[in-house]
Amino acid sequence: MPGRWAVAETRLPEKGLSLYRQIRNVVLGGLTGIAFFVAVTPLLAIIYIAYDRGKEALSLSFVTSMPSGFPVGIEGGILNGIAGSLILIVLASLLSVPVGVWAGLYLWDQSHTRLAGITRLLSDLLLGVPSVIWGVVGFYVFSTNTGWGFHWGFSGLAAGLTLGFIMIPIVTRVTEQALRDVPRSYIEGALALGATRFQVMRDLAIPAAITGIGTGILLGVLNVLGQTAPLVFTNYYNTGIPHSLVGSNGSVGDLAMQIFIYIHEPSKALHVKAMAAALVLTVIVLLLDMGIRLLSWGSRKYARKA
Amino acid sequence: MAVPEHDQGDTLLSHGDHRPPAVAPLSFLVPDMSDAAESPASSPSGLPSESALKSLRRTTHTQILRSERIFQLALRLGGVFILLLFATVLGVSVVEAWPSIEKFGWSFLWNPTWNPHRHIFGAWTYLVGTFWVTGIALLFAIPIAILSALFLSDYAPKWLVGGVSTLMEMLAGIPSIVFGAFGIIFVVPLMRDHVEPALANTLGRHFDFFSGDAMGYGILSAGLVVGIMVIPLVATVTRDSLIMVPRETVEAAYALGSTKAEMVYFVKLPAVMPGIIGSVILGFGRALGETMAVLLLIGNQASVPTSIQDVGYTISSLLANTFTYAVIDPLFSAAEIELGLILLVISLVVNTLGRELLLKLMGGRLAGSVGGG
Incomplete structure (x- = not known):
């Protein structure tokens, strides 16, 4: 293999080179290593510091009890936040999974039409919309009590659907990509055997891409889980679990929002709780991420075998 | 064509765990259901009579064509949802910002006054604050991110690459609020007690730009933390393009x-x-919309920063902080939404540019992530 030889050659001490070139060679290599260290250290430090500062509050009852005491949260745990986040994610998925998968199917099936090109561009652009803007849009569509919109007030339903808006372009993009990864020959083979496009989609493309689509949904959930800014505009926070998801008493708790509120308070004890909650949120996010990786790794392994 | 039917079935069957499709495509292999668009007339043997077959085929063709047409139209609805969503985002922002756009015109952009009581609004302070934080973040993040991408693509030993690349990508998913909390607990005291006094005593003696009263909060802390958040995004996308350089x-x-x-x-x-x-550019867009970490760290004071240690305010943190008070006053809220509209327009432009550049290189596999949080 000539390529392997070329790489091996550069590892040898380079005898004939001028000192300047040798130094330059080592310096760039060293710099990249240092830069990588500088890049990763703070990220790992975040996890360590969250554990270090929050470990006093960490216990099993921290994740299974409601906040209490005064100011609220000084005793008890973060069950309201965990339950609320779960409610929000379910609501967001209820909106974004059908719509996102539908749009992804459309982009895949009619990928070369003009409308699909525009749709793809806009869906990519929606990925980059800042989350405050989503908050403002969610507020005017769902929460506000004047003008158009649903007039749901600051409520779980408003926040969940706003998060669903954020998820839609993510699910769309990953669904389309997963469908495109289905080998072209399968599709053409089925079409040549007389299958209609609907049959191809139902019996071939979707089953083959289902792992990819699942990955996309989880990726959307991952992106939405830590969102705080949209909740400031549509839900805010609740120290308990609401009976209804609409109206003035419809707010739900949320893990990210809980961290924000606790860290904003001038109280050492609440800061400890905030760091513990931050650790819980980070661990959930990282576990979800790991699940996504295992899922897509598994599906790629199968795709190679086929 | 030359491949016998059962071979086709085997190929499908071997496709991992997805067994149902392996049988299903064969189940509709009745001879008269050939797709009108693909193969006009194939006459398989073993069917009763030529004329009966013809009429049967004609009716099935019409039916299939009709159902295919309906199916394609129904699919198109999925695309229409995306268009509607985009129109909603843009429409809500423009309509709700209209009173402010109408009243202040272009001067909104460079007017430094923001006075809700006297109904004078200008974006300048917040625009400057936003660009300060983004600028500091990118100055910090870009060199580190590109060098780490080089490390991942060329320098890291083979056994290390997989693990550390995954680590980098996973760390990109840590929520922004966690970065904000980390900033308050760790970065702010560090800046206040060590970095900022040191900066003021060295560079600050010669340049006012580096002096200050070492509060810990401010554009420097916010910029650094946003920089840390942006590094994994820029590094992974750069790495993805670096590994596509041809071996030759x-x-x-x-x-x-x-x-x-x-x-x-x-x-x-x-x-x-x-x-x-x-x-x-993608990193720029991400840093621009960053909300919660900045809100917690920048100090939230509406003044144009003159030193790197000054406090400030960004568009997104202003909106997250004061929007709920602003709604009561139509012009106040309109001005805030116009700020948001500026942010939206900048991110749309930036993301279009970044998308075009990356699409050319990567052929469709675009790394994306939602800005802010």
Whole structure:
């Protein structure tokens, strides 16, 4: 293999080179290593510091009890936040999974039409919309009590659907990509055997891409889980679990929002709780991420075998 | 064509765990259901009579054509949802910002006054604050991110690459609120007690730009934390474009006698320049919309920063902080939404640019992430 030889050659001490070139060679290599260290250290430090500062509050009852005491949260745990986040994610998925998968199917099936090109561009652009803007849009569509919109007030339903808006372009993009990864020959083979496009989609493309689509949904959930800014505009926070998801008493708790509120308070004890909650949120996010990786790794392994 | 039917079935069957499709495509293999668009007339043997077959085929064709048409129209609805969503985002922002746009016109952009009581609103302070934080973040993040991408693509030992790349990508998913909390607990005291006094005593003696009263909160802390958040995004996208440089190009550089550093610097980096610029642009868009971490760290004071240690305010943190009070006053809320509209327009432009640059290089696999949080 000539390529392997070329790489091996550069590892040898380079005898004939001028000192300047040798130094330059080592310096760039060293710099990249240092830069990588500088890049990763703070990220790992975040996890360590969250554990270090929050470990006093960490216990099993921290994740299974409601906040209490005064100011609220000084005793008890973060069950309201965990339950609320779960409610929000379910609501967001209820909106974004059908719509996102539908749009992804459309982009895949009619990928070369003009409308699909525009749709793809806009869906990519929606990925980059800042989350405050989503908050403002969610507020005017769902929460506000004047003008158009649903007039749901600051409520779980408003926040969940706003998060669903954020998820839609993510699910769309990953669904389309997963469908495109289905080998072209399968599709053409089925079409040549007389299958209609609907049959191809139902019996071939979707089953083959289902792992990819699942990955996309989880990726959307991952992106939405830590969102705080949209909740400031549509839900805010609740120290308990609401009976209804609409109206003035419809707010739900949320893990990210809980961290924000606790860290904003001038109280050492609440800061400890905030760091513990931050650790819980980070661990959930990282576990979800790991699940996504295992899922897509598994599906790629199968795709190679086929 | 030459492949017998059961072979087709076997190919499908071997496709991993997805067994149902293996049988299903064969189940509709009745001869008269050929797709009108693909194969007009194939006459399979073993059917009763030619005329009966013809009429049967005609009716099935019409039916299939009709149902296919309906199916395609129904699919198109999915695309329409996306268009509607985009129209909603843009429409809500423009309509709700209209009173302010109408009243202040273009001067809104460079008017430094923001006075809700006297109904005078200008974006200048917040625009400057936003660009300060983004600028500091990118100055910090870009060199580190590009060098780490090089480390991942060229320098890291093979056994390490998989693990550390995954680590980097996973760390990109840590929510922004966690970064904000980390900033308050760790970065702010560090800045207040060590970095900012040191900066004021060295560079600050000669340049006012580096002096200050070392509060810990301010554009420097916010910028650094946003920089830390942006690094994984820029690094992974850059790495993805670096590993797409053809092997031949690299070998040609080695064959001409260049060292590894020369190969990387003179050949690889120029070859992926569009990708690097694209990833930096994506990072810019991400840093621009960053909300919660900035809100917690910047100090939230509406003043134009003159020193790197000053406090400030960004568009997104202003909106998250005061929007709920602003709604009561139509002009106040309109002005805030106009700020948001400026942010939206900048991010749309930036993301279009980044997308074009990266699409050319990567052929459709675009790394994306929602800005802010």
